[in-house]
Amino acid sequence: xxxxxxxxxxxxxxxxxxxxxxxxxxxxxxxxxxxxxxxxxxxxxxxxxxxxxxxxxxxxxxxxxxxxxxxxxxxxxxxxxxxxxxxxxxxxxxxxxxxxxxxxxxxxxxxxxxxxxxxxxxxxxxxxxxxxxxxxxxxxxxxxxxxxxxxxxxxxxxxxxxxxxxxxxxxxxxxxxxxxxxxxxxxxxxxxxxxxxxxxxxxxxxxxxxxxxxxxxxxxxxxxxxxxxxxxxxxxxxxxxxxxxxxxxxxxxxxxxxxxxxxxxxxxxxxxxx
Amino acid sequence: xxxxxxxxxxxxxxxxxxxxxxxxxxxxxxxxxxxxxxxxxxxxxxxxxxxxxxxxxxxxxxxxxxxxxxxxxxxxxxxxxxxxxxxxxxxxxxxxxxxxxxxxxxxxxxxxxxxxxxxxxxxxxxxxxxxxxxxxxxxxxxxxxxxxxxxxxxxxxxxxxxxxxxxxxxxxxxxxxxxxxxxxxxxxxxxxxxxxxxxxxxxxxxxxxxxxxxxxxxxxxxxxxxxxxxxxxxxxxxxxxxxxxxxxxxxxxxxxxxxxxxxxxxxxxxxxxxxxxxxxxxxxxxxxxxxxxxxxxxxxxxxxxxxxxxxxxxxxxxxxxxxxxxxxxxxxxxxxxxxxxxxxxxxxxxxxxxxxxxxxxxxxxxxxxxxxxxxxxxxxxxxxxxxxxxxxxxxxxxxxxxxxxxxxxxxxxxxxxxxxxxxxxxxxxxx
Numbered sequence: 029x030x031x032x033x034x035x036x037x038x039x040x041x042x043x044x045x046x047x048x049x050x051x052x053x054x055x056x057x058x059x060x061x062x063x064x065x066x067x068x069x070x071x072x073x074x075x076x077x078x079x080x081x082x083x084x085x086x087x088x089x090x091x092x093x094x095x096x097x098x099x100x101x102x103x104x105x106x107x108x109x110x111x112x113x114x115x116x117x118x119x120x121x122x123x124x125x126x127x128x129x130x131x132x133x134x135x136x137x138x139x140x141x142x143x144x145x146x147x148x149x150x151x152x153x154x155x156x157x158x159x160x161x162x163x164x165x166x167x168x169x170x171x172x173x174x175x176x177x178x179x180x181x182x183x184x185x186x187x188x189x190x191x192x193x194x195x196x197x198x199x200x201x202x203x204x205x206x207x208x209x210x211x212x213x214x215x216x217x218x219x220x221x222x223x224x225x226x227x228x229x230x231x232x233x234x235x236x237x238x239x240x241x242x243x244x245x246x247x248x249x250x251x252x253x254x255x256x257x258x259x260x261x262x263x264x265x266x267x268x269x270x271x272x273x274x275x276x277x278x279x280x281x282x283x284x285x286x287x288x289x290x291x292x293x294x295x296x297x298x299x300x301x302x
Numbered sequence: 303x304x305x306x307x308x309x310x311x312x313x314x315x316x317x318x319x320x321x322x323x324x325x326x327x328x329x330x331x332x333x334x335x336x337x338x339x340x341x342x343x344x345x346x347x348x349x350x351x352x353x354x355x356x357x358x359x360x361x362x363x364x365x366x367x368x369x370x371x372x373x374x375x376x377x378x379x380x381x382x383x384x385x386x387x388x389x390x391x392x393x394x395x396x397x398x399x400x401x402x403x404x405x406x407x408x409x410x411x412x413x414x415x416x417x418x419x420x421x422x423x424x425x426x427x428x429x430x431x432x433x434x435x436x437x438x439x440x441x442x443x444x445x446x447x448x449x450x451x452x453x454x455x456x457x458x459x460x461x462x463x464x465x466x467x468x469x470x471x472x473x474x475x476x477x478x479x480x481x482x483x484x485x486x487x488x489x490x491x492x493x494x495x496x497x498x499x500x501x502x503x504x505x506x507x508x509x510x511x512x513x514x515x516x517x518x519x520x521x522x523x524x525x526x527x528x529x530x531x532x533x534x535x536x537x538x539x540x541x542x543x544x545x546x547x548x549x550x551x552x553x554x555x556x557x558x559x560x561x562x563x564x565x566x567x568x569x570x571x572x573x574x575x576x577x578x579x580x581x582x583x584x585x586x587x588x589x590x591x592x593x594x595x596x597x598x599x600x601x602x603x604x605x606x607x608x609x610x611x612x613x614x615x616x617x618x619x620x621x622x623x624x625x626x627x628x629x630x631x632x633x634x635x636x637x638x639x640x641x642x643x644x645x646x647x648x649x650x651x652x653x654x655x656x657x658x659x660x661x662x663x664x665x666x667x668x669x670x671x672x673x674x675x676x677x678x679x680x681x682x683x684x685x686x687x688x689x690x691x692x693x694x695x696x697x698x699x700x701x702x703x704x705x706x707x708x709x710x711x712x713x714x715x716x717x718x719x720x721x722x723x724x725x726x727x728x729x730x731x732x733x
Contacts, residue, residue, distance in 0.1 A: 036400065119558060121448070121452060175450055179450060179475075182401060183402045183403055228401065230395065231392050231398065
């Protein structure tokens, strides 16, 4: 039986992502991808959504940016659309209103963090939106459009293979299932890797191998040494997530959740460069 | 181009993608980063093995210079093994499809409308590039309160993950000018089995029925092994081409199922009444693959009888018809044999014992006891004489969907025209 393969980004899509074509620097795109996925993850936890749906949403989100520029769509909207779509795909649909309330909270919290960034002010307090207010309908429209755009721009190929089953298989083969710490760590790396584009770049076995490799190295577990290029590359992507960041870099992403913010940033930077 | 919904930049990227994909496999040494140059041998080996894959990595690293990838990979190369650097067990990156946006519906030329249903309209269309005739199914998306309908999503997803000779192939999904115009592009198949059964002059032969049933069963087995329930198997959802192949279509009610079955509950509003299994009629919320097998049983009977087996008007009537044919179930448990013998013999006179046995195994009350698609394929019915007919030997029929009409069965010589005149003429002419 032929193996069903998930879509991966093509060489030129990796080389020049649409966002980079629009002048968004590689590093900023990377940060925005990671932040968008964090929002999806947080929303998933708050909504008590199944992990499979959250992971699917993050992978769809990562794929989306290989056909579309961040100048056209904001990471907040697309993240929301991806989570909504993935929940349908995994047969655990969300209510639109729940999802919108959650994202509203996350966005308010982000702007609170921004406003109180130099010195910690009063603790964050959520102000619920009014039931028939414009905020809700604006967000709802954005959500529906985002869902449709994801489908359209991925050519309706929303086939996602999650890595967890493969991880368990590999851990069994390696006899690591007794090492709770190794399993947990590798599992964690798989989840963190959702914030990087690797799921749109490499096949699942490669990513799983990288997660096990990272985990076993950290815990000093000896494994048969056979070095595969792609596995190291995935390790690189994952480890890059944990590098030290300056506070202003962290703040910069939070300001660019919407497409308008990104456009504004691009204009400002164009001025600076010229 | 202007008609397309995508921004121009996207097209640029797309065309670039194609251009570069085609060149990457043929091109020899490209610009590489520093650490690559240390090791020409290794590089050559790798390039031989995985040309395009390698290039991807180099490029992706090239654009993000200050990354730990560099140092890590450097480490990898210095202690270089002489074995391939890419696993032979994982399909290479290039075997994966790439991430492609939907094409525009203007790539197709509309021909004629085939049918219209609650889900939308089906058109026959021609691919402008290849000239292929396809079926375009336009989804109804107006006034959707919950975004893209989950049923359409299930259908597209199920069809995309089900590649089988006897499942209708989805080619792609294309979009129109606005976000509410979505068309599913599928292979065009000439007939559906329902219309064919009503129009064809004589019923299918036993050998033909065996071929059709084998095809249907292997398709259903394939869906089930991919964790997909069809939930609406019936003759009008079975398409048939002129080469004796049937294709299961219309996955509008299909959905994925898991193990354990029915997490979150499944709806009972599935399967067209005549083909609905007794457990759904009784209100089960955790049904499984067995419901499709009941439908297959009904289809089998329909092929034999040339008309639907249970033509009931409502659920109560359907139950009583089932009870009449199968014998009523026992009051205590459904697994015990019925107190009355079933009536299959009386209903299907000319069937062999093996044939009746298959029918009984498909139409069994207890879903646990009902035969699975995998088992049914190996049923003795299919290995006894007459053997299944080769699909190529099937006769072809004019396609109603393509707007063809059936010729008269035979051309009898027409009655002599104006015979009287002729007679008159001859009489007159006679001297």
